[in-house]
Amino acid sequence: MGIPATTFVRDRNDVLPAVERVGGAPVVIKLLEGTQGIGVILAPDKKVAEAVIETLQSTKQNVLIQRFVAESKGRDIRALVVGDRVVAAMRRTAQGDEFRSNVHRGGTTEIVKLDPESQRVAVQAAQIMGLKIAGVDMLESDLGPLVMEVNSSPGLQGIETATDLDIAGAIIDFIANQVAFPELDVxxxxxxxxxxxxxxxxxxxxxxxxxxxxxxxxxxxxxxxxxxxxxxxxxxxxxxxxxxxxxxxxxxxxxxxxxxxDLVPARRRRRARPKLGPLPPQPHEDEQPSA
Ligand SMILES: Nc1ncnc2c1ncn2[C@@H]1O[C@H](COP(=O)(O)OP(=O)(O)OP(=O)(O)O)[C@@H](O)[C@H]1O
Ligand SMILES: [Mg+2]
Structure with a gap:
């Protein structure tokens, strides 16, 4: 399982090295507090990256730089994970030459049948985050699915409309089953x-x-x-x-x-140390030098 190459930028001098760390321009610059695609910027070259990051840092905003997954072609995948399976998935596609597929940026949605690898990655991402229910956003890259984000409280309306599936029902069934098999300390x-x-x-x-x-x-x-x-x-x-x-x-x-x-792998033996000698005899109380 992977994420797009990502790095933080410490200061102005770190911008160019940071761009190189993620594989060179173009790069995606993201505000840490962005949402709905706002604060996600595509910098076509190093100069623009430098100018944008300098501007953002001058307003005390924290930013990260990410490899631009061009082959994902303005699309991303939202997989809804319930328990250990993907119950629904949709593909969002950006409008025109926009690279951000957010619905708030005019992106359109369609139901998609995920390949087994993407399903496995989505479930694993949710499990790593300790979530039984999660919305996992992925980009389809040449290296396979790359996880962008794991949402712990995913909205259901958008994906129910796109897929025409009863996802809320699937979540309720899952919780009901959990009640039948309560977690126990095995x-x-x-x-x-x-x-x-x-x-x-x-x-x-x-x-x-x-x-x-x-x-x-x-x-x-x-x-x-x-x-x-x-x-x-x-x-x-x-x-x-x-x-x-x-x-x-x-x-x-x-x-x-x-x-x-007998079958547990032997622990590494501790370094031999000199044995402790006997403790020096404790002075009797009445032998203590008086204050
Ligand atoms: N590294 C990338 N390569 C290609 N496209 C990207 C990359 N990162 C983001 N995008 C596109 O930009 C869109 C918005 O990015 P992202 O989801 O990270 O931010 P956001 O939607 O503003 O934040 P959040 O999902 O936390 O609300 C993604 O849906 C995807 O289409
Ligand atoms: Mg997003």
Whole structure:
């Protein structure tokens, strides 16, 4: 998941280096407190960027510089994330030669079916922000979808009109389901039997379990159940016992803590330090020099 290359500008001397940091002109300059496209400026070259930023900084405004994602051609995507899926998405397209697609700047909206990669990026962006419901704005770049913004209280009217989908209904259904499955502290619940608990085990480079299926790994014999398997960014819930383990897999396990302890990657050993000698004997109270 990525965002368009972005940097802050400290002072006047930093403008040209900042433009280079995001890959050179043209660049987009944004006021930190902008909205509805106001305060979003396209600077075609370094000279204009310098003049604009100098002007803004003279009025004590904070600005950032961003790579201009030209290939997005005045369009952006708004994905509405509810829980772990995108329930609706629309594309906004700027009017004429305007590059800002905001509806307040005359942009038009249409329903769009997002490709799986964009859906994944939108959901991940919401999750990173800790949001169950979010409006994620993305640009379609040559490098794939780039996240511009994650809104924690997205408006629904615009996207419901554009997509003709009942998004409010989807949100209500999601919340109702949350009530059926209230969040519980799994670790705590599973720790109630003495000696049992949840731990994440990592299959180390030299582990004997590499190449073995979960069934043949010997975990079950050690009273350990695998709840999820994480491989890179992929997570497999309830992995089948036939699944073959690979180096660097991370296994979220439930089991006997003592037998899991042997499988937890060894902590780096602490540097050897000289042992502390015995403490000097404490003087008796009556031996204290009197004040
Ligand atoms: N780096 C960029 N490259 C190309 N187009 C951009 C870029 N940043 C913004 N835009 C265009 O400008 C529009 C407005 O930018 P942005 O969403 O960042 O500001 P805003 O709408 O004013 O703020 P907010 O979304 O917080 O209300 C975007 O919808 C997009 O069409
Ligand atoms: Mg915006």
């Amino acid at each position: 670790r705590q619940r599973l720790s109630v039997s003495a000696g049992y608990g949840v731990a994440e085990l990592q299959i180390g480079e030299g582990s004997g379990m590499i190449g073995a299926s979960i069934a043949d790994s010997g975990l079950r014999e050690r009273d350990i159940s695998v709840l999820t398997l994480s491989r890179g960014t992929k997570v497999v819930p309830n992995p089948k016992s036939s699944r073959v383990l690979e180096s660097n897999d991370r296994l979220l396990c439930f089991g006997e803590l003592e037998s899991m302890r």
